[in-house]
Amino acid sequence: xxxxxxxxxxKETAAKIVNSKxxxxxxxxxxxKGVRVYNNGKIGVSGAIGNIPNETLVQHATENLExxxxxxxxxxxxxxxxxxxxxxxxxxxSLLETAEEVLLELRNTHDTFWFSEKIAxxxxxxxxxxxxxxxxxxxxxxxxxxxxxKEKKSANLFDGFIQYIGRTFxxxxxxxxxxxxxxxxxxxxxxxxxxxxxxFMLEAPELLGFMNNSLNGERYATxxxxxxxxxGENLFNEKIVLxxxxxxxxxxxxxxxxxxxxxxxxxxxxxxxxxLVRVFTDKKTANQYKLPHTGAASGAYDGIPTLTGTRxxxxxxxxxxxxxxxxxxxxxxxxSAGGDFTPxxxxxxxxxxxxxxxxxKIIGKLPEFSIRSHLYKMLGEDYIGTxxxxxxxxxxxxxxxxxMTISR
Amino acid sequence: xxxxxxxxxxxxxxxxxxxxxxxxxxxxxxxQKVRNNKGAFIRVFDGVRWFYASTTELxxxxxxxxxxxxxxxxxxxxxxxxxxxQFEVHxxxxxxxxxxxxxxxxxxxxxxxxxxxxxxxPSETVxxxxxxxVDNKTIKSxxxxxxxxxxxxxxxxxxxxxxELAHGDNKDQTSVSKAGIFFDDILNLNDFFNSEFKKDIExxxxxxxxxxxxxxxLLSPLATGVFTHESFGHKxxxxxxxxxxxMKAEWAIGKxxxxxxxxxxxxGQVRGNGYVPYDDEGTKGKxxxxxxxxxxxxxxxxxxxxxxxxxxxxxxxxxxNFEFEPIVRMTTTYIEKGKRPxxxxxxxxxxxxxxxxxxxxxxxxTFTIAPSRAYMIENGKITKPVRISVITGNVFxxxxxxxxxxxxxxxxxxxxxxxxxMEQWPLPVGFGGPYTRVRxxxxx
Numbered sequence: 001x002x003x004x005x006x007x008x009x010x011k012e013t014a015a016k017i018v019n020s021k022x023x024x025x026x027x028x029x030x031x032x033k034g035v036r037v038y039n040n041g042k043i044g045v046s047g048a049i050g051n052i053p054n055e056t057l058v059q060h061a062t063e064n065l066e067x068x069x070x071x072x073x074x075x076x077x078x079x080x081x082x083x084x085x086x087x088x089x090x091x092x093x094s095l096l097e098t099a100e101e102v103l104l105e106l107r108n109t110h111d112t113f114w115f116s117e118k119i120a121x122x123x124x125x126x127x128x129x130x131x132x133x134x135x136x137x138x139x140x141x142x143x144x145x146x147x148x149x150k151e152k153k154s155a156n157l158f159d160g161f162i163q164y165i166g167r168t169f170x171x172x173x174x175x176x177x178x179x180x181x182x183x184x185x186x187x188x189x190x191x192x193x194x195x196x197x198x199x200f201m202l203e204a205p206e207l208l209g210f211m212n213n214s215l216n217g218e219r220y221a222t223x224x225x226x227x228x229x230x231x232g233e234n235l236f237n238e239k240i241v242l243x244x245x246x247x248x249x250x251x252x253x254x255x256x257x258x259x260x261x262x263x264x265x266x267x268x269x270x271x272x273x274x275x276l277v278r279v280f281t282d283k284k285t286a287n288q289y290k291l292p293h294t295g296a297a298s299g300a301y302d303g304i305p306t307l308t309g310t311r312x313x314x315x316x317x318x319x320x321x322x323x324x325x326x327x328x329x330x331x332x333x334x335x336s337a338g339g340d341f342t343p344x345x346x347x348x349x350x351x352x353x354x355x356x357x358x359x360x361k362i363i364g365k366l367p368e369f370s371i372r373s374h375l376y377k378m379l380g381e382d383y384i385g386t387x388x389x390x391x392x393x394x395x396x397x398x399x400x401x402x403x404m405t406i407s408r
Numbered sequence: 409x410x411x412x413x414x415x416x417x418x419x420x421x422x423x424x425x426x427x428x429x430x431x432x433x434x435x436x437x438x439x440q441k442v443r444n445n446k447g448a449f450i451r452v453f454d455g456v457r458w459f460y461a462s463t464t465e466l467x468x469x470x471x472x473x474x475x476x477x478x479x480x481x482x483x484x485x486x487x488x489x490x491x492x493x494q495f496e497v498h499x500x501x502x503x504x505x506x507x508x509x510x511x512x513x514x515x516x517x518x519x520x521x522x523x524x525x526x527x528x529x530p531s532e533t534v535x536x537x538x539x540x541x542v543d544n545k546t547i548k549s550x551x552x553x554x555x556x557x558x559x560x561x562x563x564x565x566x567x568x569x570x571x572e573l574a575h576g577d578n579k580d581q582t583s584v585s586k587a588g589i590f591f592d593d594i595l596n597l598n599d600f601f602n603s604e605f606k607k608d609i610e611x612x613x614x615x616x617x618x619x620x621x622x623x624x625x626l627l628s629p630l631a632t633g634v635f636t637h638e639s640f641g642h643k644x645x646x647x648x649x650x651x652x653x654x655m656k657a658e659w660a661i662g663k664x665x666x667x668x669x670x671x672x673x674x675x676g677q678v679r680g681n682g683y684v685p686y687d688d689e690g691t692k693g694k695x696x697x698x699x700x701x702x703x704x705x706x707x708x709x710x711x712x713x714x715x716x717x718x719x720x721x722x723x724x725x726x727x728x729n730f731e732f733e734p735i736v737r738m739t740t741t742y743i744e745k746g747k748r749p750x751x752x753x754x755x756x757x758x759x760x761x762x763x764x765x766x767x768x769x770x771x772x773x774t775f776t777i778a779p780s781r782a783y784m785i786e787n788g789k790i791t792k793p794v795r796i797s798v799i800t801g802n803v804f805x806x807x808x809x810x811x812x813x814x815x816x817x818x819x820x821x822x823x824x825x826x827x828x829x830m831e832q833w834p835l836p837v838g839f840g841g842p843y844t845r846v847r848x849x850x851x852x
Contacts, residue, residue, distance in 0.1 A: 016458075016733070019651045024458035025479065028731060030447075031464060049445045050464035067440035114652060117830055146831075150648075155658035155804070156773045157648050213581070218433075222536035224572035224579050304439045306431075338776025340767065340797050343579040346617060348797035348852035350774040368774060370800065372620070372852055407620075407852070 002075060003058060004130040004260070006034040006301050013092040014120035015099035017147065020107050022099060027092070034302035037061040043071035047302020069304060073283040076260040077132035083255055085248045086141040087167045088121070095121045095143070098169070102145070105175065110182045115147045115162065126254045136262065138254040142167050151185065160334050160353045165252065166395035177392040181362055189356045189364030191408060198330040198384055199371060199404040200321070200357060202393060206349065207400070210341040210375065211242065212309040215270050217281035221289035226345055226375070227276055235376065236274040237383040243269035244280055244296055245313035250396040258305040259283055261295030268294045282307045316398060318385030322359035324401070331366065332357035345375035360390065371404040378402045410470055412553035415482035417453040417492045418473055419552035421688055422446070422466065423730040426511040430519055430541040435526055440515065447730030454480035455489045462731045490715040495554050496691045502560040503547070508590050510543040510565050521595065522567060528601050529569070533609050536572035542823045556690040562683055564836065566823030567594055569601065573612040580612040582765070582780050587821040589679050607764070611781050615793035618782070618851055624760035625799060625849045626753065626785060629818035631763040631777060633839030636672060636743050637827065638771030639803050644674070644698045645736040646713040663704045666807030671744040672699040674708055676723045680821040682740035682838035684723055689734055693723040710736045728832040737829060740838030746813025750843045753812045755788040761851055762790050763799065776800050801849045814843035
C-alpha cells in the first residue's frame with residue numbers, strides 16, 4: 001500500500017478595521033491534514049483539522065478504500081522540491097504598528113472616506129509527501145491589505161477598495177499610488193465620447209473564470225466547452241499566451257497540483273500566440289479522454305484529486321499602455337460586481353467604480369455604466385494587451401486591456 | 409468550565425461538525441468523504457478593542473483565553489459597557505436532531521438515494537454530469553463571562569446535480585439542487601428533478617440571445633430571493649451603518665423605500681439554510697420586519713451594531729465557521745407573499761422577461777442577477793427561451809418598481825454556494841418569496 005500525507009498550516013495575525021480604526025486583533029493557527037492510501041488500483045482518503053496522529057488518519061483512509069474508488073494511475077515519486085518564497089519580515093507586533101500607521105495616514109489625508117475590513121500577515125506551509133519519495137514543500141508569507149472604502153457622503157454600502165498583497169511592503173510606492181487614487185475620487189469626470197472605449201481591468205476575474213470553465217479537459221472532451229474540437233485553431237489575437245501558472249511567487253499558492261505534479265518552469269501553455277494548443281487535465285481526464293496530461297488536478301486537502309479549475313494566467317505581452325493608447329482616454333475598472341458570460345461567449349457587466357486613465361495616471365472618477373462584448377472580440381480584434389500592473393496593488397499583478405462596447 | 413479573566417468580557421464558541429460528501433461523475437463514484445471536525449473561536453473584549461483567536465486544539469481554549477486577556481487592558485467598568493450590557497444571557501440545551509441525525513444514516517443509503525436520481529437524467533443533449541450528496545450536522549456551544557451557556561444543533565442535507573449540455577453549437581451548464589433538514593426531506597424528488605431536467609434541455613435546444621434593453625421583469629421565487637438578498641438585504645445589515653451619518657439618514661426607520669405592496673422579512677427561526685436558533689453570539693434567532701408595506705421598519709444587528717445604533721438585537725451575528733468572528737449576516741430573507749394569482753400578473757405583461765433560474769447575483773449600488781434560464785413574455789404569455797448575460801438595476805430605485813406579487817410563494821434551500829461578505833464565503837442562507845414583477849430593469 002502506498003501512502004501520501006498532505007499538511008496545510010495557516011497562521012494569520014489580522015487587524016480588523018472598522019471606520020478607519022482597529023476594532024479587533026485576530027490570531028489564527030490552523031492545521032489541516034489529509035492522508036491518501038493507494039492499493040490495488042483503488043484510493044482511500046481521510047483528513048482532519050488539528051493535530052490528529054498520522055496513524056489514525058492512515059487507518060481511516062484504509063477503511064475508506066472500501067468505497068471502491070478507482071485510481072489506477074502512477075503516483076508521483078522520487079522527487080524533492082522545497083520552495084520557500086517568503087521574504088516578508090513582519091512580526092505580529094510590527095503588523096499592528098504598520099496598520100496603525102496606514103490608518104493614521106488615511107484618517108489624516110483622506111478624511112472624506114471610511115476604511116474598513118483588514119490588514120493581515122499570513123504565513124502558510126503546504127507539504128505533500130508520499131511513501132514513494134515525493135517530498136514537496138511550499139512555504140510563504142505575505143502582507144495583505146484589503147480595505148473597503150466608503151465615501152462619507154455616499155449612501156452606497158461601499159465605493160471601492162484599497163488593496164495590496166505582497167511579500168514586501170514599499171510604503172513610498174503604496175502611498176504614491178493610493179494618494180493619487182483616493183484624490184481622483186473627488187474629481188468627477190464624464191465618460192469619454194464613443195460607443196467603444198479602451199477598458200483596463202485588474203486580473204479580469206470573469207474572463208479568467210470563463211476561460212477556466214471552457215479550457216477544462218473534461219468539458220472539452222465531452223462537448224460542452226465553447227472550444228470543443230478547436231485544438232490547433234487560431235482562435236485569438238496572436239499576442240495571447242495563456243496557460244497554467246504554478247509559480248508561487250506569482251500566484252501565492254503551491255508549485256504543485258493536487259496530485260503532486262510539478263510543471264516544467266511552473267507553467268503549461270494552453271493558448272500560444274492565439275492558437276489553442278491544449279486543454280488542462282488531471283491524470284484521470286488525460287487517461288480517459290486521451291488528452292495530454294497537464295498537471296491540473298484540484299481538490300481539498302482531504303479529498304480525492306479531481307478536475308475543476310486551475311490557476312490560469314496570461315503572459316504579459318505588452319509593455320507600454322501610453323504607447324498603445326496613443327493619447328486616447330481609457331477606463332480603469334476598480335469594481336465590477338456581477339457581470340457574466342453566456343455559454344456562447346457574450347459578456348456584459350455593470351461597472352460600479354471606474355476611473356478615467358491616461359495610461360499612466362488616474363485622472364478622475366467616472367459615473368456608473370455597463371460594458372458589453374463577446375469572448376472572441378475581447379480576445380481577438382478588441383484585445384489591447386496584458387501589461388504588468390503599473391499600480392501598487394499586488395505583487396506580480398497584471399492589467400488587461402480590451403475595447404468594450406459602452407452602455408451609458 | 410473556563411476561568412474567565414476579571415474585568416474583561418469573554419466568550420467561547422465551540423463547533424463540532426459532521427459532514428458527508430459523495431460525488432459522482434456520470435454514474436461513477438468519485439469521492440466518498442466523512443468529516444468529523446472540532447474547532448473553537450474565542451473572543452475577549454476590554455471595552456475598546458476585541459481580541460480573537462481560532463483554534464483546532466480544544467484543550468488549549470483556556471490558554472487561548474489567557475493569551476488574549478494578556479493582550480487586552482482590564483477594564484473595571486466592562487460590565488457597564490454598552491455592548492457588554494446588550495448581550496443576551498441564555499442557558500439552554502436545544503438538541504433537536506439527535507433522533508433524526510444525518511450522522512446516523514448509513515452511507516450506503518445516501519449513495520443509493522443519489523444514484524436513484526442519476527437514473528432520471530436524460531441522454532438527450534446531456535453530454536456530461538456531476539452530482540453531489542452533501543450533509544452537515546453542527547453542534548455549537550457558546551459560553552460567556554456574562555453567564556451564557558447554550559448548546560444547540562443544526563443540520564442540512566441535499567442533492568445537487570450539475571448538467572453539461574450541448575445541442576449543436578448551443579452549450580450550457582446548469583445545476584439542479586434541493587436541500588432539506590431531514591434526510592426524508594430529500595426523498596421522493598423524482599418529479600422535481602424530471603421537471604427541471606426537461607426545462608434545461610428545452611432551454612439549450614431553443615434559447616436565443618436576448619435583444620438588450622429595458623424590460624418589465626417577472627422573477628420566480630428563486631430569482632425573487634436573490635433579488636431581495638442582493639438589492640436590499642445587504643443594505644439592511646447595520647454594520648454598514650455604524651458611525652456613518654449619511655447611511656443613517658439615507659436608511660432612516662420609517663422612510664419609504666418601496667411600493668406599498670412590499671414587505672421584506674429576515675427570519676432566523678425558519679428551518680433551512682438560514683436557521684439560527686441562537687446566533688454566534690448567543691442571541692436568540694428572531695423574525696425581523698425590515699420593510700413593512702414599503703416603509704423601512706427594521707435592520708439586522710449583531711450585539712455591537714445594536715448597541716451602537718441603540719436598536720434591539722435581531723440575532724444576526726453569524727460566522728462562516730469556527731475560524732471567523734461573527735458579523736452581521738442575513739438568515740432567511742424573503743418578500744412576503746402577495747394576493748394575486750401568477751397567471752393574472754403574467755397576462756398583464758405585453759413584452760417582458762421571465763427569470764426562472766439564476767447562476768448568481770451581486771449587490772453594490774447596482775445589483776445584478778445572472779439568469780441561467782429565462783424566457784420572453786409576449787402578449788401576456790411566456791414564450792421563447794432567451795440567453796441573458798446579466799440583469800441590472802439600481803438598488804435605490806428598484807424596490808419602488810415592484811408592482812405585483814403573486815399569492816404563490818416558496819422558500820428555498822440548496823447545497824453548494826451561499827452568501828459572501830468580505831472574507832467570509834460561503835455562508836448558508838435561506839431565501840425565496842412570491843413571483844415578483846419589476847416594472848423596469850436593464851437586460852443585457
